[in-house]
Amino acid sequence: MTSPLEQKKIRIAGPSVVTANRTWDGIVVYRTAGKSWSAELSEAAIVRNSDEAKALLAEAVADDVGAIGPYIAPVQIGDDGKVLPGNLREQIRRTGVTIGQPAQI
Amino acid sequence: MYAYDEIDRTLVNERVSEFRDQVKRRLSGELTEDEFKILRLQNGVYLQLHAYMFRVAIPYGTLATNQMRALAHVARKYDRGYGHFTTRQNIQFNWIKLAELPDALADLAKVGIHAMQTSGNNMRNVTSDQWAGVAPGEIEDPRIWSELIRQHTTLHPEFSFLPRKFKIAITASDHDRAAIRIHDIGLRLIKNERGETGFEVLVGGGLGRTPFIAKTIKHFVHGRDILSYIEAILRVYNQYGRRDNIYKARIKILVHELGIEKFSREVEDEWQQIRNSSLQLDDEMIEDIRSRFTYPAYEKLPHMPDELRQAAADPDFEAWRKNSVAPHKVQGYSIVTISLKPTGGPPGDATAEQMDALADLADKYSFGEIRVGHEQNLALPHVAKRDLPALWKALDKLGLATPNVNLITDIIACPGLDYCSLANARSIPIAQELTRRFANHELANLIGRLHINISGCINACGHHHVGHIGILGVEKNGEEVYQITIGGRADENAALGTLIGPGVKFDEVADVVEDIVEAYLALRERPEELFMDTVKRLGVEPFKERVYATR
Numbered sequence: 001m002t003s004p005l006e007q008k009k010i011r012i013a014g015p016s017v018v019t020a021n022r023t024w025d026g027i028v029v030y031r032t033a034g035k036s037w038s039a040e041l042s043e044a045a046i047v048r049n050s051d052e053a054k055a056l057l058a059e060a061v062a063d064d065v066g067a068i069g070p071y072i073a074p075v076q077i078g079d080d081g082k083v084l085p086g087n088l089r090e091q092i093r094r095t096g097v098t099i100g101q102p103a104q105i
Numbered sequence: 106m107y108a109y110d111e112i113d114r115t116l117v118n119e120r121v122s123e124f125r126d127q128v129k130r131r132l133s134g135e136l137t138e139d140e141f142k143i144l145r146l147q148n149g150v151y152l153q154l155h156a157y158m159f160r161v162a163i164p165y166g167t168l169a170t171n172q173m174r175a176l177a178h179v180a181r182k183y184d185r186g187y188g189h190f191t192t193r194q195n196i197q198f199n200w201i202k203l204a205e206l207p208d209a210l211a212d213l214a215k216v217g218i219h220a221m222q223t224s225g226n227n228m229r230n231v232t233s234d235q236w237a238g239v240a241p242g243e244i245e246d247p248r249i250w251s252e253l254i255r256q257h258t259t260l261h262p263e264f265s266f267l268p269r270k271f272k273i274a275i276t277a278s279d280h281d282r283a284a285i286r287i288h289d290i291g292l293r294l295i296k297n298e299r300g301e302t303g304f305e306v307l308v309g310g311g312l313g314r315t316p317f318i319a320k321t322i323k324h325f326v327h328g329r330d331i332l333s334y335i336e337a338i339l340r341v342y343n344q345y346g347r348r349d350n351i352y353k354a355r356i357k358i359l360v361h362e363l364g365i366e367k368f369s370r371e372v373e374d375e376w377q378q379i380r381n382s383s384l385q386l387d388d389e390m391i392e393d394i395r396s397r398f399t400y401p402a403y404e405k406l407p408h409m410p411d412e413l414r415q416a417a418a419d420p421d422f423e424a425w426r427k428n429s430v431a432p433h434k435v436q437g438y439s440i441v442t443i444s445l446k447p448t449g450g451p452p453g454d455a456t457a458e459q460m461d462a463l464a465d466l467a468d469k470y471s472f473g474e475i476r477v478g479h480e481q482n483l484a485l486p487h488v489a490k491r492d493l494p495a496l497w498k499a500l501d502k503l504g505l506a507t508p509n510v511n512l513i514t515d516i517i518a519c520p521g522l523d524y525c526s527l528a529n530a531r532s533i534p535i536a537q538e539l540t541r542r543f544a545n546h547e548l549a550n551l552i553g554r555l556h557i558n559i560s561g562c563i564n565a566c567g568h569h570h571v572g573h574i575g576i577l578g579v580e581k582n583g584e585e586v587y588q589i590t591i592g593g594r595a596d597e598n599a600a601l602g603t604l605i606g607p608g609v610k611f612d613e614v615a616d617v618v619e620d621i622v623e624a625y626l627a628l629r630e631r632p633e634e635l636f637m638d639t640v641k642r643l644g645v646e647p648f649k650e651r652v653y654a655t656r
Contacts, residue, residue: 021157025157064138
């Protein structure tokens, strides 16, 4: 498999985070500034240019035991500083499915 | 039901031990994800948006009740209390933890269920007609041949690293419920003029980015030669199939590029070298497999029992019976389809409680057997007609008596962007909205047979190309956009649908389907003319005009 770092030149259009899935249970996690993973988007390290993004991704890729499939995902920063997912896919990853799960119907 | 022998049980148990060790090494860091990925895929473990997804095989769609209870147990203990039945006679669990997967597999192995080859570039679950063995007019039970092929191809080293995944489906009835024409190999069980069992072999079907309907490669292959013929096809595919481009790696592309004549010559040359080898099946082998399938001890029952006559006065029961109950090959019995498409529900999902309760009902009313169909519904294959009223009441209490089989709300849908890492758009909410729009069963029956298929990306897991109405979700400028096709079908007259025009937004999809249905109701010559017949007679233009006149 090609490393995410080699796949293409990393360009970001705005504030972004590095996200992945935690290895042992698969839950969505975000790379933090403290070189670890958090399930909270609010604790994610925010990168704002390609060099920062590449560095954060490289660090995430190196932690192969902690989480798998890391990639850069866009976020939006609200006026109150709150970090929000930058697209529908990431919104669903953060908040869960947009449907009622059958056990809840 | 089929009874596994000691070899099967040992194989399944050894596989669990092997995977347990692989998971342990992965979690300790001894294996990297790159090293581990192919191993987990070979055991049905994907990584999806929120979590790992675990796909379990239900070979040829046959489940015993202890197996259904084991699936319920996995849903309850290791997942979030439900599972999703797929379009290929598998079940998927969406929230499984890698660390707990070996235990889940071990629990399933106790009842002979596994996840081998439910993913990866190998021979996938061999599927068949969910009415196999009970359908009137069936030539013979296709599961015997499905099982032979399953045994031959499971962990077969030559088929474990194919250019791409490979799917086989088998039918033995005139009406194709197994969608064989959209499979890599489709087998139609037939008899020759001497009354010998064999197969019409079709090859190169498939959907996805480049859809093709399978072509007949050989009109009759004798049953004793079916393994060698399949092996010859796979050898040609293994030799010439592309490995440099994932989008051109399926056998359908090879068949298309070589042409069916050249491809069939290559297969014939290969076959002549191996057909008289140990791959040739003798009657003893076939009978050994056949003997492991057990059939119920049916009673002699009347065609029209009193219980059924009395229940006919209840219009709700009659609506369900007319919709969901089909003739059985044995007098006094019926095949009951159980819709997993309740109004507002995700297509194909069942809760652990429903699975357990269905197992109880199957024990009580269907000789302990349940079937899974590619339309994401279940079936009880051996229900005495006298038991239909009691079964209906029990199913209704479980929310499993929606009388919409083969109607507009019996929607096939992939998990879409709500679960799938490949998806570009959501599928399930579209299906949910459509089931609400057409929740009135009188309206649905007025419309008649109409299949809607929804996929959340071009990989077409929802089989949108062969939906009477097909809906494909794509992403355009950050928004979900849906392309609509009409005129597709997956049965013995399989055809790909035709795009009717530009894509529409998420909120417009249900309105567009309503427009298409209204156009059909206005255009059909008589109530018996089905949607597909109207599309065939008039083409897509009148529907296109209706949909886009005001958009």
